[in-house]
Amino acid sequence: MNPVLIVFGIRAAVRLGRAGAEIYAQRSRDRDVYLPDIEPPAPFSPYQLLIDFYGDPANLQRLKADPQLVVLWDEAAERPVDKLPRTIEPLHAALLAALAEKSVGGGEESRYARLELAGGALISQWSRAAEPLSPIGRIALTMADIALEFVASNPSVVGVGGSGETLIGAIALNLSGMIPDDTDEFGPRAQIANRLVGIFLRAGLSALAAHPDLVLDDDHAEKLVKETLAPLLNVMPASLSEQLEWQALLDALLGPTATAAFTVIAEKPDAFLGRKFASDKALGALTGALFTTLQDADVRRQLGDGGWITLYKALLQVAADRPALFVGDGAKPKDALIRSLLAGTAGTLAKHPGFEGQIGAELAAVAVQALNANAGGLLKLDKDEEWEGMALAMIGQVSGGLSRALTGGGEALRRFGQDQQLELGRIFLVQAAATPGMLGIKRTELQGIVSGVASAMANDIDLLLSPDDWLKIAGVAMSEAAANPGRLFGLDDTAPDEALAAQVIRDLLKAASAAWSKGRDGGSLLAGATLRDAVIAALKAAARNALAAASDDKPIKAVAEAINQVVARSPKAFGSKDWLLLFETLVVEALAEGKVAVLDEAKVMAILGKRGVT
Amino acid sequence: MKMGLAIAIAAIAVLAGGCGTVETASTMRTLDDQMRVILVQQASQDDELVRQVTADQALADLAARAVYQVNSALGDSERIALYRIAAVAYWKAGAAGEKQIGDVVAAGTAVCRSAVSKPPRDCAAIALALPAAQIESERRKLDDLEAAARQGPLSEDQLKQSVLIADRMFSATVRLIQMRPPGTDVAVPTDLREYVDRQVLLSYCNAGRARAFAIEKSPAGLPAATREEYRRVRSETTRALGQEPVCMERKDIRSRALEEEAGR
Numbered sequence: 001m002n003p004v005l006i007v008f009g010i011r012a013a014v015r016l017g018r019a020g021a022e023i024y025a026q027r028s029r030d031r032d033v034y035l036p037d038i039e040p041p042a043p044f045s046p047y048q049l050l051i052d053f054y055g056d057p058a059n060l061q062r063l064k065a066d067p068q069l070v071v072l073w074d075e076a077a078e079r080p081v082d083k084l085p086r087t088i089e090p091l092h093a094a095l096l097a098a099l100a101e102k103s104v105g106g107g108e109e110s111r112y113a114r115l116e117l118a119g120g121a122l123i124s125q126w127s128r129a130a131e132p133l134s135p136i137g138r139i140a141l142t143m144a145d146i147a148l149e150f151v152a153s154n155p156s157v158v159g160v161g162g163s164g165e166t167l168i169g170a171i172a173l174n175l176s177g178m179i180p181d182d183t184d185e186f187g188p189r190a191q192i193a194n195r196l197v198g199i200f201l202r203a204g205l206s207a208l209a210a211h212p213d214l215v216l217d218d219d220h221a222e223k224l225v226k227e228t229l230a231p232l233l234n235v236m237p238a239s240l241s242e243q244l245e246w247q248a249l250l251d252a253l254l255g256p257t258a259t260a261a262f263t264v265i266a267e268k269p270d271a272f273l274g275r276k277f278a279s280d281k282a283l284g285a286l287t288g289a290l291f292t293t294l295q296d297a298d299v300r301r302q303l304g305d306g307g308w309i310t311l312y313k314a315l316l317q318v319a320a321d322r323p324a325l326f327v328g329d330g331a332k333p334k335d336a337l338i339r340s341l342l343a344g345t346a347g348t349l350a351k352h353p354g355f356e357g358q359i360g361a362e363l364a365a366v367a368v369q370a371l372n373a374n375a376g377g378l379l380k381l382d383k384d385e386e387w388e389g390m391a392l393a394m395i396g397q398v399s400g401g402l403s404r405a406l407t408g409g410g411e412a413l414r415r416f417g418q419d420q421q422l423e424l425g426r427i428f429l430v431q432a433a434a435t436p437g438m439l440g441i442k443r444t445e446l447q448g449i450v451s452g453v454a455s456a457m458a459n460d461i462d463l464l465l466s467p468d469d470w471l472k473i474a475g476v477a478m479s480e481a482a483a484n485p486g487r488l489f490g491l492d493d494t495a496p497d498e499a500l501a502a503q504v505i506r507d508l509l510k511a512a513s514a515a516w517s518k519g520r521d522g523g524s525l526l527a528g529a530t531l532r533d534a535v536i537a538a539l540k541a542a543a544r545n546a547l548a549a550a551s552d553d554k555p556i557k558a559v560a561e562a563i564n565q566v567v568a569r570s571p572k573a574f575g576s577k578d579w580l581l582l583f584e585t586l587v588v589e590a591l592a593e594g595k596v597a598v599l600d601e602a603k604v605m606a607i608l609g610k611r612g613v614t
Numbered sequence: 615m616k617m618g619l620a621i622a623i624a625a626i627a628v629l630a631g632g633c634g635t636v637e638t639a640s641t642m643r644t645l646d647d648q649m650r651v652i653l654v655q656q657a658s659q660d661d662e663l664v665r666q667v668t669a670d671q672a673l674a675d676l677a678a679r680a681v682y683q684v685n686s687a688l689g690d691s692e693r694i695a696l697y698r699i700a701a702v703a704y705w706k707a708g709a710a711g712e713k714q715i716g717d718v719v720a721a722g723t724a725v726c727r728s729a730v731s732k733p734p735r736d737c738a739a740i741a742l743a744l745p746a747a748q749i750e751s752e753r754r755k756l757d758d759l760e761a762a763a764r765q766g767p768l769s770e771d772q773l774k775q776s777v778l779i780a781d782r783m784f785s786a787t788v789r790l791i792q793m794r795p796p797g798t799d800v801a802v803p804t805d806l807r808e809y810v811d812r813q814v815l816l817s818y819c820n821a822g823r824a825r826a827f828a829i830e831k832s833p834a835g836l837p838a839a840t841r842e843e844y845r846r847v848r849s850e851t852t853r854a855l856g857q858e859p860v861c862m863e864r865k866d867i868r869s870r871a872l873e874e875e876a877g878r
Contacts, residue, residue, distance in 0.1 A: 024636055024639050024640075025636070025638065025639040025689070025691070025692060026691075027639075028639035028640070028642050028643045028695075029639065029642060029691055029692060029694075029695040029733065029736070030733070031643075033646050033650075033735075034646075034649070034650040034653065035702065035735075035739055035809060036653050036657075036702065036705075036706055037812060037813065037816055038746045038749050038750060038813050038816040038817055038820065039749075039750050039753060039816075039820075040816055040819065040820075041753065041816075041819050041820040041822075041823035041824075041861065042757070042760070042823065044822075044823055044826065044861055047826075047830060048823065048826035048827065048830060049826075049861070051825070051826040051829050051830065052822040052823075052825070052826050052861060055825070055841070055844055055845065055848065056845065056848050056849075056858075057845060074835075076835060077829070077832075077834065077835030078829055078835055078836065078841060079829050079830065079835065099858075099860065102857075102858065119653070119654075119657040120653065121805065121809055122805075123735050123739075123803070123805050123806050123809050124735065124803040124805055124806065125733050125734065125735040125736065125803070126733070126734065126735075126801055126803060127734075127800060127801055127802055127803040127804070128803075
């Protein structure tokens, strides 16, 4: 990736994070809050009211103008001359008349009386004119900020009429739909929406920059935004602590998720942006279910940082090719199905040591891809079986078989690097998915084959075969097992050690080890590529004539030992090709005739003479 | 705390970016909501003793939590909002908040003064919390004097105290009037202007009530200086409110006036 984009991404994420938190803080401190009133005084008596009112010189002048009233007032003491009703009542009536005349509080409930009922009021922070920018405005600004920065490094993407402009337009159109008007919800939801939009936009623009040929039109971009972002907001948890976790999850995962989604869309634009609108829904269902499932820390740990994105990519391919698998009847997303697949994968891998994290997730991705490639045929065979159940069965059988071999003392498999382990899994999975009837939720033939091969590998004590040799052997074993059900391996996973293929390989390994115990001076040729080809030849021959191969006489082992003896007598006379030619010829003959021919010099020369002695 | 949980929390804090801001804001919301509930409960509680041991103490505790949270606040606006909560809570905590309110208001006012963006409501609430608390504090003393007056004539000292109470209340009213936001400040919302004016009226009425009580109970009335101060405050209050302050509990002065006239 362009380093400028990386730097840009980091800066955008930091900026968005701050903006998101700031929006929430702003909503919290600027919302209307309840401010109490000063406690009103105890009620004034009429006597006290008169003192208060006529303490004002202007009011007192009115009193002085009335000779009947002025005598009732003691100006020096600022109070009525006494408390008798004949004094208080006329003064009080004059007071009321004066107030009524001035229209002070007249005709309406006074502010003072209202206060007593309320005891306070909800008060806003700012006037409308001075109110800070709304959250939607902030998000729009942040988007513009990101787009502007992007223009500097990728001017072609965010140009007029470009796909970048379409994407930004689609997000802007959907902003109000993503953020509700409810004030209480506005804060956290707006905050997460802000982040989500920014990360999505950055990922989208990056993907568009990497795929300049991808053309987004308005309808498609809007669908993409709606179907991808809306489900993520809709499943936002209610409590603050969960929201923080959810936000952290979005921060960590949405970027790579969106990039993966855009990349798959760019690679298969017809599938997602053509007329197959169900693909849009499948994309949304898949992305929403992914995040819901990944809220479970155990699932995240099990799939690993890069593992879940690998699996997500594989599922995106399925969504592109077969949206109906993700969208049920009536175009209702099958969220539960996707979640069960993701969580089930993590759970399955957790049971099998050695397949946690990235490798397990990649193995699961291979299973999904293999199933996708053959889904039509597989699902037609047994319509009652859900595809995700079949995928989980495949993942479980392969990872289970190999895990047991890894932990069971087999040194050969432990020499495998992770790539080779994955390749081994791929060999089993791809062939199994391509073989009608081999897979099924209740069928364990695949596990039997994996366990059988793993069991045979465990017998390579002297490490005579390399991991690459074993990969080729596994490929042939799987291919022959697929073509000849029940011959080389059982049709279930019971007693994998006793499977014919396991016995054949074990016998040949024993024969090779016996010869090699004498060292290279002993003239043994049965190792490495020769041993590999011998095993392959033996497996093919055994698959053709399983009954003879399984006889107690162990004809295949006997042939190998006989050739070893001949070679040991004249080590300089034979090469590996001779050994192999002898073996291929004699094994077929022994299995056909039910006995091992005496291997004298004449016989050897007769066989090798056909192609010239080495 | 389990190691896994600690790591998870740390990771969330790192990943969330601005998590501190979110937590402070969330605490702020919680404190505001809790304060409103307590204030409503306090207003509905008639028993003074019960009120002191429940609502008043709860408000003092809430104020202390707000002050503590100030240390976690990242920006001036958050600090101001938290000081507003603390100042209002200490004000309404009555005697339980009398010792702390001065410091909190001073700290909040200092942040308001230096902040680039001054939130009008929060800064106004911080400023008026102190005179409002003084009014209510004097009001409690007045209640005690009135209770004493119901038992018999007040002593010389008690009469002097009643005059002092009225003086202090008038001083607080003047300070409140001076805090009224200028009409030219377009950032101030209308409901805040109305709220401050109501506090001016309430403060004035408390002072007027205290003064009337002092005059009523003093054999020779009040000194001339006190009279002048009262007139000045009444005049300022009238000017600030745009009308004469009316401290009556009635719905319609005109109808009451007509009733009085008819009965005479």
